Amino acid sequence: MDELLSKINSPQDLKALSYEELYSLAEEIRDEIIITLSETGGHLASSLGAVEITLALHSALDTPQDKIIWDVGHQSYAHKLITGRQEEFSTLRQYGGLSGFPKRSESEYDHLDVGHSSTSISAALGMAAACDLENKEETVLSVIGDGALTGGIAFEALNHAGHLNKDLIVLLNDNEMSISKNVGAVSNYLDKLRVNPQLHRAKEEVENIINKIPALGNKVLKTAGKFKDAIKYLVVSGILFEKLGFTYLGPIDGHNIKVLKEHIKNAEEIGGPVLIHAVTQKGKGYPPAENTPADYHGVGPFNVRTGKAKRKKKQLTYTQAYTQSLIDLAKADEEIVAITAAMPKGTGDFENQFPDRFYDVGIAEQHAVTFGAGLALEGAKPFITIYSTFLQRAYDQIFHDLCLQQAPVKLALDRGGLVGKDGETHHGVFDFAYLRHLPNITVMAPKDEMELQSMVKTAAEYEAGPIAFRYPRGKGRGVKLKNPKSLEIGKGEILREGKDAAILAIGSMVYPALEAAEELTRAGIDLTVVNSRFVKPLDQELILNLAQQFDTIFTIEEHVLQGGFGSAVTELLIDNNLKLDVARIGLPDKFIEHGTQQELKAKYGLDVAGIKSKVKSQLQEG
Numbered sequence: 286m287d288e289l290l291s292k293i294n295s296p297q298d299l300k301a302l303s304y305e306e307l308y309s310l311a312e313e314i315r316d317e318i319i320i321t322l323s324e325t326g327g328h329l330a331s332s333l334g335a336v337e338i339t340l341a342l343h344s345a346l347d348t349p350q351d352k353i354i355w356d357v358g359h360q361s362y363a364h365k366l367i368t369g370r371q372e373e374f375s376t377l378r379q380y381g382g383l384s385g386f387p388k389r390s391e392s393e394y395d396h397l398d399v400g401h402s403s404t405s406i407s408a409a410l411g412m413a414a415a416c417d418l419e420n421k422e423e424t425v426l427s428v429i430g431d432g433a434l435t436g437g438i439a440f441e442a443l444n445h446a447g448h449l450n451k452d453l454i455v456l457l458n459d460n461e462m463s464i465s466k467n468v469g470a471v472s473n474y475l476d477k478l479r480v481n482p483q484l485h486r487a488k489e490e491v492e493n494i495i496n497k498i499p500a501l502g503n504k505v506l507k508t509a510g511k512f513k514d515a516i517k518y519l520v521v522s523g524i525l526f527e528k529l530g531f532t533y534l535g536p537i538d539g540h541n542i543k544v545l546k547e548h549i550k551n552a553e554e555i556g557g558p559v560l561i562h563a564v565t566q567k568g569k570g571y572p573p574a575e576n577t578p579a580d581y582h583g584v585g586p587f588n589v590r591t592g593k594a595k596r597k598k599k600q601l602t603y604t605q606a607y608t609q610s611l612i613d614l615a616k617a618d619e620e621i622v623a624i625t626a627a628m629p630k631g632t633g634d635f636e637n638q639f640p641d642r643f644y645d646v647g648i649a650e651q652h653a654v655t656f657g658a659g660l661a662l663e664g665a666k667p668f669i670t671i672y673s674t675f676l677q678r679a680y681d682q683i684f685h686d687l688c689l690q691q692a693p694v695k696l697a698l699d700r701g702g703l704v705g706k707d708g709e710t711h712h713g714v715f716d717f718a719y720l721r722h723l724p725n726i727t728v729m730a731p732k733d734e735m736e737l738q739s740m741v742k743t744a745a746e747y748e749a750g751p752i753a754f755r756y757p758r759g760k761g762r763g764v765k766l767k768n769p770k771s772l773e774i775g776k777g778e779i780l781r782e783g784k785d786a787a788i789l790a791i792g793s794m795v796y797p798a799l800e801a802a803e804e805l806t807r808a809g810i811d812l813t814v815v816n817s818r819f820v821k822p823l824d825q826e827l828i829l830n831l832a833q834q835f836d837t838i839f840t841i842e843e844h845v846l847q848g849g850f851g852s853a854v855t856e857l858l859i860d861n862n863l864k865l866d867v868a869r870i871g872l873p874d875k876f877i878e879h880g881t882q883q884e885l886k887a888k889y890g891l892d893v894a895g896i897k898s899k900v901k902s903q904l905q906e907g
């Protein structure tokens with residue numbers, strides 16, 4: 286029974302609690318998170334690690350007037366539980382239920398919709414600047430993880446914050462983990478900051494003594510100044526942040542609510558930009574997650590006692606099919622290298638097999654792309670594997686460093702299409718549009734995992750410029766994997782011939798289109814079905830032939846209609862003065878909510894039933 290938690294209707298209720306009670310509450314919150322996520326799935330380890338931080342923040346600050354900006358937002362479940370969302374917590378990430386991330390429409394305590402990493406310092410700084418303009422006395426605080434701190438935008442924000450010198454608190458939640466082990470020079474630097482608190486005490490004592498020395502005169506002052514600097518470097522203080530204009534406080538124990546509260550209060554009093562370095566344990570309080578936090582970053586339903594997933598994954602996923610073929614190709618071709626932006630699990634086996642040909646650049650999609658361009662321009666064959674939604678970050682790099690240079694980089698866009706429960710921020714439904722209008726790029730989407738492997742092979746062999754392929758989240762179609770073959774660039778295939786109309790499908794929509802066509806024969810409708818394979822270049826010959834043959838052409842894609850595959854086909858037809866009915870099936874011009882992939886496909890007419898009904902109504906109207 287949640288004795289304390291059920292009485293917390295808002296953060297105001299925390300103010301009356303003793304530290305002992307706050308710790309009991311922390312345990313109740315952990316239990317609630319673990320039990321709920323064992324049914325719903327979600328971001329377990331990050332949220333468990335941030336419970337005390339959440340309680341300290343909401344009891345030290347006057348939220349929602351004081352603003353907490355969560356970075357990524359995957360650690361915000363405790364925040365949801367104490368800000369009036371307990372009753373709906375069991376609906377977390379379910380269709381129609383609570384979002385897995387902070388969302389302004391959900392609560393007045395959520396000040397920024399998040400999901401993509403490293404935005405919190407910039408947004409918090411903007412809010413702090415706005416407070417200043419309006420003479421408001423509000424505290425604005427960003428909570429950012431050590432992983433999110435590897436993102437370029439976070440550094441841009443630190444740089445600007447040090448310059449603006451507004452009152453801004455950054456709470457660095459350092460658990461030494463991104464999704465996997467954190468990487469990079471800053472991460473190594475944080476390691477050094479974390480070690481041996483005695484050194485920090487020694488540093489403070491020495492500095493206190495030195496600060497009293499000026500009374501002794503100029504010469505001593507000068508020497509002392511140098512000595513002070515030397516000591517600072519020697520004991521590895523928060524010098525990096527100090528040089529950027531921040532007051533550095535820490536490192537402190539991020540599970541000690543009293544210490545956290547004191548530091549938050551101190552930071553408010555100090556003013557200007559202050560960084561509190563809190564050290565936490567990812568997965569805290571749930572042994573399986575503490576032991577292997579990377580396995581519990583994002584989980585599906587699991588058995589609380591054993592920590593094991595409830596659903597066994599028997600069928601190969603698209604990600605696995607991709608990795609498998611990349612490894613096979615890399616065995617024979619040592620120019621192949623793999624790049625990930627902090628998601629090495631997707632290419633994990635590659636890392637194990639070819640550690641020298643694998644680069645985890647951190648949450649740095651822009652850098653990943655230009656780094657890949659550099660590699661390619663010097664003869665390597667880089668496969669950059671990034672979720673479709675996160676590659677949006679690197680649009681300019683794709684334009685400037687890949688397409689303009691015709692750099693033969695291979696872009697593997699995982700999670701293309703509807704991803705499901707992560708919702709708005711994570712659906713990969715804009716990639717055809719943000720890629721296809723750029724000169725020199727080739728864009729493909731496979732109908733199944735076998736064709737994905739053929740696309741990997743095609744990409745490895747292709748040297749004329751950048752080539753991209755996007756594939757869905759989750760299980761493949763269970764087709765038999767044979768030897769991948771090289772695909773002819775810009776060629777689709779006719780899978781079924783009919784006499785009433787043609788349906789041009791791309792990627793994940795090919796099989797549903799085929800199934801719909803088979804079922805529609807019962808209604809007397811006979812469709813030609815095309816697996817288009819290429820969004821760019823289109824198979825012009827095939828499409829123009831079909832346009833001569835039929836009065837109606839359907840296009841279908843798991844992508845927004847604006848600027849997508851259907852738009853490309855329509856442009857081709859218009860450019861060739863062909864006037865026929867084109868009915869585009871795809872996602873509407875809005876952000877798609879969270880829910881399972883099946884629920885969302887059904888809602889937006891991207892399942893067999895939806896295709897059938899669209900085809901029937903179109904042909905009947907026409």
Ligand SMILES: Cc1ncc(C[n+]2csc(CCOP(=O)(O)OP(=O)(O)O)c2C)c(N)n1
Pocket residue numbers: 330331334357359360400401402429430431432433434460462463464567626627628648650675678
């Ligand atoms: C732009 C972008 N790239 C990648 C991700 C995927 N991602 C989500 S959380 C995360 C790791 C974040 O690590 P950290 O900030 O340290 O938080 P922790 O999970 O350790 O609490 C990554 C890589 C993302 N959300 N946004």
Ligand SMILES: CC(=O)[C@@H](O)[C@H](O)COP(=O)(O)O
Pocket residue numbers: 328357359400464582583700704707758
């Ligand atoms: C918060 C975040 O961005 C990631 O953890 C993401 O939720 C992972 O998604 P997958 O579960 O599709 O790998």
Ligand SMILES: [Mg+2]
Pocket residue numbers: 430431432433458459460461462463
């Ligand atoms: Mg971390």
